[in-house]
Amino acid sequence: MAPKTTTGGVKVIQCLEREGVEVIYGYSGGAAMPIFDALIDSKIKLVLVRHEQGATHMADGYARATGKPGVVLVTSGPGATNCVTGLLTALMDSVPMIVLTGQTISPMLGKDAFQEADVTGITYPVVKHSYLVKNANDIPRIMKEAWHIATTGRPGPVLIDLPKDITQGPCTADFVDTVRLPGYKVPGRGNPEALKKAAGLLMKSKKPVLYVGHGALISNAGRAIMQFAEKLGAPIVNTLLGKGACPEDSPIHLGMLGMHGTAYANKAIQNCDLIMAIGARWDDRITGKVSEFCKDAAKIHVDIDIAEFNKIIRPDVCIAGDAKLVIEDLIPLVGKLDTAEWWKDLNGWRKQYPLKYAKKGGLRAEYVLDRLDQVGGRDCIITTDVGQHQMWAAQFCRTTKHRHWISSGGAGTMGFGFPSAIGASMATGKPSWAIVGDGGFQMTLCELATAFLQKVPVKILVINNHYLGMIRQWQELFFDNRLMGSDLEGNPDFVKLAAAYGVPGKNVTRAGDVDKVLKWAMAQTGPCLVNAEVVKEDNVFPMIPAGAGYAQMLTERPKVKMEKPTGST
Amino acid sequence: MPTTPLHTISLLVRNKPGVLVRISLVFSRRGYNIESLVVSPGFAGSSNLDGYEAEPGEFSRMTITCSGDPQTLEQIIKQLEKLIDVVHAIDHTGQAVIESEIALLKIQAAMNSRTEILQVAENFKAKVVDYGVESLILRVAGESDKIDAFVGLLKPYGIVELVRSGKILMARGLGTT
Numbered sequence: 001m002a003p004k005t006t007t008g009g010v011k012v013i014q015c016l017e018r019e020g021v022e023v024i025y026g027y028s029g030g031a032a033m034p035i036f037d038a039l040i041d042s043k044i045k046l047v048l049v050r051h052e053q054g055a056t057h058m059a060d061g062y063a064r065a066t067g068k069p070g071v072v073l074v075t076s077g078p079g080a081t082n083c084v085t086g087l088l089t090a091l092m093d094s095v096p097m098i099v100l101t102g103q104t105i106s107p108m109l110g111k112d113a114f115q116e117a118d119v120t121g122i123t124y125p126v127v128k129h130s131y132l133v134k135n136a137n138d139i140p141r142i143m144k145e146a147w148h149i150a151t152t153g154r155p156g157p158v159l160i161d162l163p164k165d166i167t168q169g170p171c172t173a174d175f176v177d178t179v180r181l182p183g184y185k186v187p188g189r190g191n192p193e194a195l196k197k198a199a200g201l202l203m204k205s206k207k208p209v210l211y212v213g214h215g216a217l218i219s220n221a222g223r224a225i226m227q228f229a230e231k232l233g234a235p236i237v238n239t240l241l242g243k244g245a246c247p248e249d250s251p252i253h254l255g256m257l258g259m260h261g262t263a264y265a266n267k268a269i270q271n272c273d274l275i276m277a278i279g280a281r282w283d284d285r286i287t288g289k290v291s292e293f294c295k296d297a298a299k300i301h302v303d304i305d306i307a308e309f310n311k312i313i314r315p316d317v318c319i320a321g322d323a324k325l326v327i328e329d330l331i332p333l334v335g336k337l338d339t340a341e342w343w344k345d346l347n348g349w350r351k352q353y354p355l356k357y358a359k360k361g362g363l364r365a366e367y368v369l370d371r372l373d374q375v376g377g378r379d380c381i382i383t384t385d386v387g388q389h390q391m392w393a394a395q396f397c398r399t400t401k402h403r404h405w406i407s408s409g410g411a412g413t414m415g416f417g418f419p420s421a422i423g424a425s426m427a428t429g430k431p432s433w434a435i436v437g438d439g440g441f442q443m444t445l446c447e448l449a450t451a452f453l454q455k456v457p458v459k460i461l462v463i464n465n466h467y468l469g470m471i472r473q474w475q476e477l478f479f480d481n482r483l484m485g486s487d488l489e490g491n492p493d494f495v496k497l498a499a500a501y502g503v504p505g506k507n508v509t510r511a512g513d514v515d516k517v518l519k520w521a522m523a524q525t526g527p528c529l530v531n532a533e534v535v536k537e538d539n540v541f542p543m544i545p546a547g548a549g550y551a552q553m554l555t556e557r558p559k560v561k562m563e564k565p566t567g568s569t
Numbered sequence: 570m571p572t573t574p575l576h577t578i579s580l581l582v583r584n585k586p587g588v589l590v591r592i593s594l595v596f597s598r599r600g601y602n603i604e605s606l607v608v609s610p611g612f613a614g615s616s617n618l619d620g621y622e623a624e625p626g627e628f629s630r631m632t633i634t635c636s637g638d639p640q641t642l643e644q645i646i647k648q649l650e651k652l653i654d655v656v657h658a659i660d661h662t663g664q665a666v667i668e669s670e671i672a673l674l675k676i677q678a679a680m681n682s683r684t685e686i687l688q689v690a691e692n693f694k695a696k697v698v699d700y701g702v703e704s705l706i707l708r709v710a711g712e713s714d715k716i717d718a719f720v721g722l723l724k725p726y727g728i729v730e731l732v733r734s735g736k737i738l739m740a741r742g743l744g745t746t
Contacts, residue, residue: 120587124594129653132586149653182621183583183656307647310640 008136009034009167012100012160013042015143018175021071023047023062023426025055029075031115032102034167036073047426047454050446052079054419056086057444060095061420062427064406065381067218069096069150070423076102077115080122080161085413087126087157092410093241094214096155098146099127105165106134119161128156136166137173144176153186154305155218187304190321190329198276198317199333201298205274207342208234211257211286214241214409215279215303221324222246222402225278228327233339235346237265239280240394243405248398254346255355255398258286260391263353263542263555268346269294270550276300279323282312283410284546284568292549302326353542353555355395363511365389365463365534369396371514372433372461376522380459381406381424381432385417385440387470389463391540393435415443421458422451431457431522438464438491448501451527459521460505460529462494465536473539478564498529505529575604576642576662577738579746580631581611583654592631592655595648599641605735607632618656628656632737659745661738666746668738671710673698674720677727678705686726693719704729 006014012035016024023045028036039046049055052074059070074080080101090097104113120132129149131142146158202208210229216222222245229236229252236246237257248255254265269275275294279302280286287293290312299315301308302323309318319326357366369377369392377397383406384390390407399405406424408416418441421434441462451458471486495505508517508530521528543554547567582588589608596603611628637645642660649658678686683705690697690707693715699706709719713736720731740746 121590124587124590125598130587134586180621181653182618182623184653305651307644307651309647311644311647 005170005172007034007038007167008133008139008162008169008171009038010041011136011139011171011173012143012162012167013038013044015140015175016044016071017042019147020068024071024073025049025058025062025423026073027052027055027075027079029079029102029115031076031104031164032073032079032100032162034164035100035102035162046073047450049419049450051444052082053085053415054444054447054450056083056097056099057089057413057416057419058423058426058447058450059097060086060090060416061383061406061423063090063095063097063423064420065403065424065427067096067403068427069098069147072097072099074099074101075115076104076119077117079115080119081117084123084126085411087123087159089408089411089413089416090157091126091128093408094155094218095157096150097157098150099157099159101159101161102167103132103161103163106163107165109163120159123159126157127159130159130161132161133163133166136169136171139166139171140173140176145179145181148179148181149184153184154215187306187320188322188325190302190319190326194317194319195326195329195333198300198319199330201274201300201316202232202276202334203337205298206338207271207273208232208337208339209268209272209275210234210236211275211277211280212236212238212242212245213278213280214239216242216323217245217279217402219279219304219323220402221278221327224324224327224331226250228331228334231331231336232334233337233343235268237261237268239283239286239409240407241409242280243394243399244402247400249400254350256394259288259544259546260395260540260542262355262395263553264346264349266542266544266550266553267349267353271345272297274298274300276302277315278302278327279304281308287312288544288567289547289549292551362535363509363514363533365392365465365532365538366396367511368461368463368508368514368532368534369393369435372518373397375515375518377433378404380404381421381428381430383407383417383421383424383432383434385436386412386414387437387440387468388465388473388538388540389435389437389469391470392463397435414440416440418458418460419444419447421460422447422454422456425456425458426454431459434458434460436460436462437469438462438466438488438494439468441494442491445497448498448503448527452502455526457525458527459524460498460527461521462529462531463534464491464494464531465534465538466491467536469538470540472537474565476537476539477558477562478545480561494529494531503527503529505531507531507533509533574662575634575636576660577666577668577736578633578635578646578649578658578660579738580633580649580658581656582629582631583656584611584626584629585654588629588652588654591652592633592649595645595652596635599645601635601637601641601645603633603635605634605733607735607737632735634736657745661740661746664744665741666738667741668712668736669710670713670716670736671708671734672716672720673732674707674709674723674728675730676705676707676723677703677729679703682726686723689719689722695719
């Protein structure tokens, strides 16, 4: 039977329905109108955001909380360019996302039509793949391919640019169920030789560390890694994005490593004789000075993206494959290691260098986050923005559940925390805490309207120090405390601001009130805001200055003047 | 002029809009320059696609020469391979290959120097493809080094224009290009 003629816009929406899409985050506009029109007759829910960047971060949060792609629908020109930050954020952190952009009619392409932008051109460097649709009958194939590319291998964002004459015009093509992509290969199981070689290295190790990243979480490898670590007797550390792959409250877990990781995780890195990266990419926040990083340790790298091999570090063994399958295949090849001495060291460091903060001198951000962890934060999804609060949250809010930690790692996108919490809560129905700074929150706070309308259980926790705190910290430590562009003078009253959107809020200024206010927020069924007025000039420690080695880790405010860091940002 | 040795990378790609931009971005993002680039319709042979049945016009061939340090080039090759529309990218440096390039040279050729020019041309098996009153156009084919030498010999006579095709190559034997 010949397929029924419909419009391109309707076909786009029908293809999304076939993939099980329940919600689209979008902002309408002229060139996207035929697609928005098609939504009227669809079961898919449209969440009308207040700025396109917010839509991308909501879709991102949706995707990170579920593993399913988030879908964004925006118009041409500025609507599409406002998505660029969200695309970068998703690409850097391997998040599956489909971004549909309206475009001017095809005969006007390249002729500076109203709200025209070369959107595929602008976005090439920030997408996993992209399409400019020139024929409505290509829509089913492109939608299927886009879905496949976004969700398989190393996930990432796919953009589809849809000229208005294509979405308004007829489409007679039938749905497509298979993809033909001869240039696209997805590794599955690890190469048996490489597995054997890795097992051989592991069995020789007395001081191993398993370094677990976002790839492990994406491949759902947590349980296999725990079993693997227990069988070996090896400790686990995780990256910022690896939080939640394995429970951080496990006795074999040392928390986060790297620039602001726990001192005991970093001591383990500094002293190990073998480090095995599982779905992690030796990022500069992890390695510090590469030439000094685990200089004498054997290195094993498991990744689904072979372009990550030998990019930063030249490992002894690289295993291309899905983290879960690789670890499952490795478990029978290894046995118990003699790590008793190693654990004496590790537990010694844990005692000697615990995470700590001053208990006096005003309300500390660390205290607020420590309490949040104690009063039920672990049962909620936690999203963060970028900066000091993000690092403190990573340290003090231990993640024990899969996909309960959502943070912009690679791109370090301010403004990410709050909208991503909206997406995460909508996707799962779970309450979420958006831990944000007073800087980042102001970048996307227009989504208070979206949170209010959707009645999502998002609890915004503003860690308010009236500074771009991390910048101020660097200026204090490395630039002779010469402050420039880091004082957020002129902050609004966040509680009143939330109230203007119909969102209840409370201020907290004293440590004694923290539990009460957090519990109040826990009890709210809709969105709410807590503004924590914290000590203004607090610093995040431990800290390995950018470009320095692990030996230069600071665990407290240095007494001597510091050199300017040489590493990237 | 490049200071490090030139590498030649051959690619089999899907003939899609934007594929060239995606490929050139892999180079430009790292501050690398493409020295020569040849793009042409591709024939996807049986050895390249594991039995995939190609449609007519579905693939293109690219041959890129560039210079750079080996580590960055390794990363460039991997990033090229990662592109959805790239079927494969191979750095042929150090491999046994057949390589070839064509050049057209327009030479100011007064009557008294013609004989000498034509002698040089004959030795290089170059063909006269345009015979004018004041000029000659010569077509020469072969390895890029040979063309360099040919151009060098003709320089003193006055080269008005020079257009080179850029290098193409193929792996010897049953090797994959």
